[in-house]
Amino acid sequence: MDNVIERDILEYEKISVPYAEPIKNVSKKSSNEADYQINDSKDNSLSELAYLFWIKRAALEGSKLTPNARKKLYFKTALVSLLIIWASAFLLMAIKPTSYVSKWTLILPGNGAGALVSLDSLGQATSSSSSPYLSSAIDPRENYKAIADSDLLITSAATSLEMPVAQLGKPKLKLPSQTGLMEFSIKGSSAKEAQDKAWALYQSLQNLLNDLRADEVNLRESGIIQGLAGYNQKVKLSQDAILAFQSERGLVSLDQFKELALTIERLRHNRVNMISKLKGIEAEEKSLMLHLGTTADEAADLLKLHNDKFFQQLLTSHNEILGKLHELSAHFGNNHPQITSLNAEESKLQNALSERIATLVSNQKGKADRTLINKLLLDDIDGRADLMEQLIQLRATYTGINEELNTLDSQIVQWETRLELSNDDAAKLEDLHRAHQLATAVMTSAVAKMDVGKADIFTAYPLLQLLSPPSLPSKADNLATMLLLVAAFGASFMALIGLSILWIRKPLLRKMLTK
Known part of the structure; x- marks a missing residue:
């Protein structure tokens, strides 16, 4: 590319100086004028190439100084730069005020x-x-x-x-x-x-x-x-309400109602314990259901079918037919006589299984649930029989406790109704006493809180x-001086780095332009 640019420059120089060649005759002169007219359109592009070539030569070749003169110039520039940097730093250190730091x-x-x-x-x-x-x-x-x-x-x-x-x-x-x-x-x-x-x-x-x-x-x-x-x-107001009620109804003792209230409280406590136990059984039942992938009712049906010998015989025959179908399907099509015969046998066994399931489980004939048959075909009933029995037992226990809880709720409602109907006067008096005690406690607590709060001034x-304690500094703060020195060293380093890059720019630029 450099050769092309230099060749263009040479051509441009030749064109720019047309009278350098000797003129032999008038006809050749007219021919050169025609060439000038043809090359006018190229002048702009050639001038741009000449300018780019000049920039390239200036960057790569630099000045025409000798190496010794160039070294002296760079050395003087470095000395002047360092002198300016350090003179400024020492001047700032001299004029900065002295400061002391107390901590x-x-x-x-x-x-x-x-x-x-x-x-x-x-x-x-x-x-x-x-x-x-x-x-x-x-x-x-x-x-x-x-x-x-x-x-x-x-x-x-x-x-x-x-x-x-x-x-x-x-x-x-x-x-x-x-x-x-x-x-x-x-x-x-x-x-x-x-x-x-x-x-x-x-x-x-x-x-x-x-x-x-x-x-x-x-x-x-x-x-x-x-x-x-x-x-x-x-x-x-609470005191006046108590006096008015006592004057109207007379004094009513609360001792006779304590046992009734305690009885209701015991029933409620039993109810809480029963609910807790019921939730525990329910959680255990759900865990077993998730593990087994079945419900308690379905587990009972599975165990009943698993223990039926006739059903197991049908199930075994059904498995054998399915195995043969799977084996023959790999070699024959669906319309093959053996495949058709086995499909008919499988359909008969399927109907027989459905009728047996309907007889044992739901006591009615008809097609049984396909999901139940699949579980009997795929699940390991023998290995999971104990867990299924445990699930059935948990379901029975849950049902029994739930019935007890319903009965207990009815008893609590009855006792509460009895207390409400027979103890209106006592409840009213108790409410009045409670309201009075509450009002008195709130007022007294507010007064006490006001007095106690005065001693607690560190809340907010x-x-x-x-x-x-504040220290008495023994020497001046040198942080500003250190920062100035660091800045001076940094500026000196950057100046030297810049001059070094200028010194070695020629081979670097040649390498970059060559690439």
């Missing part, structure tokens, strides 16, 4: 605390603060991180230090996984300033959390106080402890 660590407790207050004959009040890590969807440290980054906390800390918010800055926070730690850090122009900023942020965080906890307790207490008025009204905002 401190907070920890959230892993276990919650609780309190239980029991009130005799009234109820109980419970106050507890669960572990802040019980919920896998919410990490309390993320909430604290948002609070630590809030403008309110930064402003409060800056005010306590009497410095602008911009000078204070925001702390950096890390949350190590699988722990309850919160690692803070903040920068300062001096070691003392960094430590003072850290203490101010820590105190502001604790003060803000205390304010939030107090506000949460006050809101919860105000809600309980609003509900106490309704609780008092319910207690008064868990306890936050100082594990490692």
Whole structure:
């Protein structure tokens, strides 16, 4: 391809300089002019080829410098590049402000605390603060991180230090996984300033959390106080209802109804046990049915047919006929005399089997179920007889327990009806006492909960402890310097790599263009 391009260029040069050849006569001159007119259409394509050839030559050959001059040029370029890179790096290191980093660590407790207050004959009040890590969807440290980054906390800390918010800055926070730690850090122009900023942020965080906890307790207490008025009204109404009923009907003892209630409870307990036992039998029966692939009624029919000698003789003959049919079908067609004869015998045996099944199982003549015959032909009845008997026994047991359960349900309904009809007054009085006790317990529990809840201030905002106090840095932070050095080394490396690629570009480009 290169030879073609060079040949075209040479032709183009010849065409571009038409007067290089000697002119012998006028007729030859007119002939050249005609050739120029013919080649005008090729000028554009040849000029494009010339341009491409020039680009190729410039990329492959480069400048006309000698190797020594080229080395000096590349060496000077590398020195200038490295000088600019490292001068910029040292200038930035010289003008950057010195900073110190103070670090401190907070920890959230892993276990919650609780309190239980029991009130005799009234109820109980419970106050507890669960572990802040019980919920896998919410990490309390993320909430604290948002609070630590809030403008309110930064402003409060800056005010306590009497410095602008911009000078204070925001702390950096890390949350190590699988722990309850919160690692803070903040920068300062001096070691003392960094430590003072850290203490101010820590105190502001604790003060803000205390304010939030107090506000949460006050809101919860105000809600309980609003509900106490309704609780008092319910207690008064329940007392008035008991007094009115006692004045109208007189006092009614509940002792005479205890035995009746206990009897009903025992019957219900027996019913629950019976239902549980019934479900167990039903599950076992279903398991056997799935294993055997048949029902209890069908298993009984199979065993009955299996134990009938005449039926077994017919079944054996039927199997022999089927075997012969299968053997002859491989050699003869369906219209062969032997095949026709065997089909007739098989049909007779099939009818005989159906009539025998109808006689033994359903006590009626006619064609029996083909599925039953197939199971007798294919299944190993002898090996599964014990399981079938077990399935039949489970079905009988299930039927018996189900009948007992229906009888027990009827008895429970009768006892409940008797209790409802004969104990309206006692039930009414018991309901009134229960309503009064419930109203009293709710009101007392609400009051106790309000008092106990005041002591539990860490429900919404868990306890936050100082594990490692703010440190006083002993030396300045060198992170920026290290980053500048890494950047300078990287830039130097990239500059040298770029110059190296430029140096070896000729053989690489030749190889690429050749391919």
